[in-house]
Amino acid sequence: MNEQSPTIDTTRAETFRHWTPVTLRFSDQDSMGHINNVSYGAFVEAGRNAFVTQYLKPDTHPGIDFVLARVTIDFRAEMHYPGTIDVGTCIKRIGNSSITIGTGIFKDGVLHATAESTNVFIDLGTRKSCPVPADIRSELERLLIEAAGV
Amino acid sequence: MNEQSPTIDTTRAETFRHWTPVTLRFSDQDSMGHINNVSYGAFVEAGRNAFVTQYLKPDTHPGIDFVLARVTIDFRAEMHYPGTIDVGTCIKRIGNSSITIGTGIFKDGVLHATAESTNVFIDLGTRKSCPVPADIRSELERLLIEAAGV
Amino acid sequence: MNEQSPTIDTTRAETFRHWTPVTLRFSDQDSMGHINNVSYGAFVEAGRNAFVTQYLKPDTHPGIDFVLARVTIDFRAEMHYPGTIDVGTCIKRIGNSSITIGTGIFKDGVLHATAESTNVFIDLGTRKSCPVPADIRSELERLLIEAAGV
Amino acid sequence: MNEQSPTIDTTRAETFRHWTPVTLRFSDQDSMGHINNVSYGAFVEAGRNAFVTQYLKPDTHPGIDFVLARVTIDFRAEMHYPGTIDVGTCIKRIGNSSITIGTGIFKDGVLHATAESTNVFIDLGTRKSCPVPADIRSELERLLIEAAGV
Numbered sequence: 001m002n003e004q005s006p007t008i009d010t011t012r013a014e015t016f017r018h019w020t021p022v023t024l025r026f027s028d029q030d031s032m033g034h035i036n037n038v039s040y041g042a043f044v045e046a047g048r049n050a051f052v053t054q055y056l057k058p059d060t061h062p063g064i065d066f067v068l069a070r071v072t073i074d075f076r077a078e079m080h081y082p083g084t085i086d087v088g089t090c091i092k093r094i095g096n097s098s099i100t101i102g103t104g105i106f107k108d109g110v111l112h113a114t115a116e117s118t119n120v121f122i123d124l125g126t127r128k129s130c131p132v133p134a135d136i137r138s139e140l141e142r143l144l145i146e147a148a149g150v
Numbered sequence: 151m152n153e154q155s156p157t158i159d160t161t162r163a164e165t166f167r168h169w170t171p172v173t174l175r176f177s178d179q180d181s182m183g184h185i186n187n188v189s190y191g192a193f194v195e196a197g198r199n200a201f202v203t204q205y206l207k208p209d210t211h212p213g214i215d216f217v218l219a220r221v222t223i224d225f226r227a228e229m230h231y232p233g234t235i236d237v238g239t240c241i242k243r244i245g246n247s248s249i250t251i252g253t254g255i256f257k258d259g260v261l262h263a264t265a266e267s268t269n270v271f272i273d274l275g276t277r278k279s280c281p282v283p284a285d286i287r288s289e290l291e292r293l294l295i296e297a298a299g300v
Numbered sequence: 301m302n303e304q305s306p307t308i309d310t311t312r313a314e315t316f317r318h319w320t321p322v323t324l325r326f327s328d329q330d331s332m333g334h335i336n337n338v339s340y341g342a343f344v345e346a347g348r349n350a351f352v353t354q355y356l357k358p359d360t361h362p363g364i365d366f367v368l369a370r371v372t373i374d375f376r377a378e379m380h381y382p383g384t385i386d387v388g389t390c391i392k393r394i395g396n397s398s399i400t401i402g403t404g405i406f407k408d409g410v411l412h413a414t415a416e417s418t419n420v421f422i423d424l425g426t427r428k429s430c431p432v433p434a435d436i437r438s439e440l441e442r443l444l445i446e447a448a449g450v
Numbered sequence: 451m452n453e454q455s456p457t458i459d460t461t462r463a464e465t466f467r468h469w470t471p472v473t474l475r476f477s478d479q480d481s482m483g484h485i486n487n488v489s490y491g492a493f494v495e496a497g498r499n500a501f502v503t504q505y506l507k508p509d510t511h512p513g514i515d516f517v518l519a520r521v522t523i524d525f526r527a528e529m530h531y532p533g534t535i536d537v538g539t540c541i542k543r544i545g546n547s548s549i550t551i552g553t554g555i556f557k558d559g560v561l562h563a564t565a566e567s568t569n570v571f572i573d574l575g576t577r578k579s580c581p582v583p584a585d586i587r588s589e590l591e592r593l594l595i596e597a598a599g600v
Binding site for chain 1: 195199200
Binding site: 026038 | 327332333336339
């Protein structure tokens with residue numbers, strides 16, 4: 001973990017530059033009439049995947065895999081069908097061989113959940129973790145400063 | 151089934167007046183990199199539920215339940231993530247105690263699937279099927295003529 | 301479709317030789333406290349995929365693809381969490397270039413749904429439908445007679 | 451959080467007394483041929499829900515709700531279809547108004563993921579968090595000692 005990492009507040013919509021709309025589905029509901037917590041994992045992934053595809057360009061580093069190691073979701077308000085949610089995604093921390101992606105999930109402008117996803121870079125030759133490639137690090141540092149609003 | 155039912159062509163976008171956008175999720179994909187057939191069921195339901203809520207107003211007939219009896223989906227083209235699909239929903243047939251709802255699923259203007267859902271009206275007192283209520287039948291007949299483009 | 305196809309009754313457990321257990325998940329429920337119809341699609345697929353892997357051995361015909369063209373599910377009883385369901389799968393019809401796989405879904409010995417899945421054989425060279433390969437047809441005919449209880 | 455909480459090691463199968471089998475589904479796979487991370491959320495929930503139903507008996511405290519506040523999943527090995535996984539669930543920490551439930555997910559005896567779920571007790575009258583009821587606390591303390599292997 002980078003000691004100099006700025007604090008990124010994923011509870012505020014202003015933090016995010018990258019947004020992914022996700023439409024709620026009837027089948028996302030559970031037996032209590034809420035959007036089920038399992039579906040939140042799909043919402044976080046929808047945003048994370050769009051973010052990664054745009055900024056990390058996995059295809060440009062064929063010898064490196066990018067593996068999801070941990071996801072934490074904080075549920076902050078009950079969500080109800082129907083509607084479209086706005087999934088904000090940003091870079092939150094840049095480590096030596098891993099990065100943490102932050103998520104904020106909003107519906108009608110109201111925060112409903114935040115999340116953190118940690119991904120590790122793996123050298124496909126050795127099957128061990130490897131440093132974040134320099135070009136990706138450079139792009140992520142630019143995004144980190146943007147998200148921090150520094 | 152009503153003998154006089156006009157033919158409703160759910161392969162043509164022009165048939166539909168009611169559209170529900172559905173955003174694809176990374177987790178909708180299967181191991182072949184297609185959108186999995188199971189997710190199509192959720193797309194059909196997203197459109198059907200929005201249609202039913204708008205035109206059948208289930209809350210206005212508290213003694214009657216509306217039960218899904220059959221769903222048929224015809225897969226017409228492989229679908230790929232990411233993107234937003236357009237789910238067209240219409241009334242296709244009006245029976246004595248059941249109705250058939252038609253679905254057309256389009257992505258970028260191209261037909262990917264059609265579906266039929268049969269719902270039965272149930273009297274909650276007797277737990278048996280009952281006639282389609284007159285006000286719902288009247289509204290559905292209006293929509294049927296519209297969908298048929300007569 | 302083969303005119304000589306025997307009638308296969310997927311409402312009876314005795315029809316099935318191939319069973320796939322599927323555990324229900326809390327997230328399979330919908331806002332009415334039933335197992336949602338979309339999950340039934342996953343149950344049908346779980347059985348169909350196990351059946352196909354065992355009897356059709358797709359890997360032994362590398363030039364041929366096997367594409368799902370249609371699924372019909374008949375919902376015959378409301379299903380409730382928790383528990384394990386028994387998904388029976390059988391061959392129901394053998395056509396020239398397509399086959400129909402039958403499904404019966406039972407919980408605690410009680411029928412809850414039946415389904416039909418139509419799969420088409422595709423020649424990967426021409427991307428058009430092609431005849432069911434002779435060895436697969438022979439195996440399926442054996443299973444068809446078994447399911448018919450002739 | 452209780453300072454005296456013993457350390458509960460959810461990476462070891464020996465820690466768990468409560469097991470929930472979950473069958474993998476074809477549709478759990480993603481486009482890389484792994485079991486998708488979103489499905490892990492459903493596995494964790496399947497175990498957690500069975501555990502809560504058995505030991506917390508939510509129906510016996512009608513004035514209190516039990517709300518999921520946070521889930522963290524650590525992905526420790528790629529999982530592949532087909533098969534049945536064993537979801538171990540235990541109590542991990544008992545706080546004043548919240549508890550943490552631990553999960554270990556094993557396939558063929560090999561650890562694939564661990565998880566922590568934090569649930570908060572809510573007084574339905576005030577809609578604010580409230581202390582863990584004494585009878586539930588007592589039962590959970592018994593389970594905690596068991597899980598710790600003290």
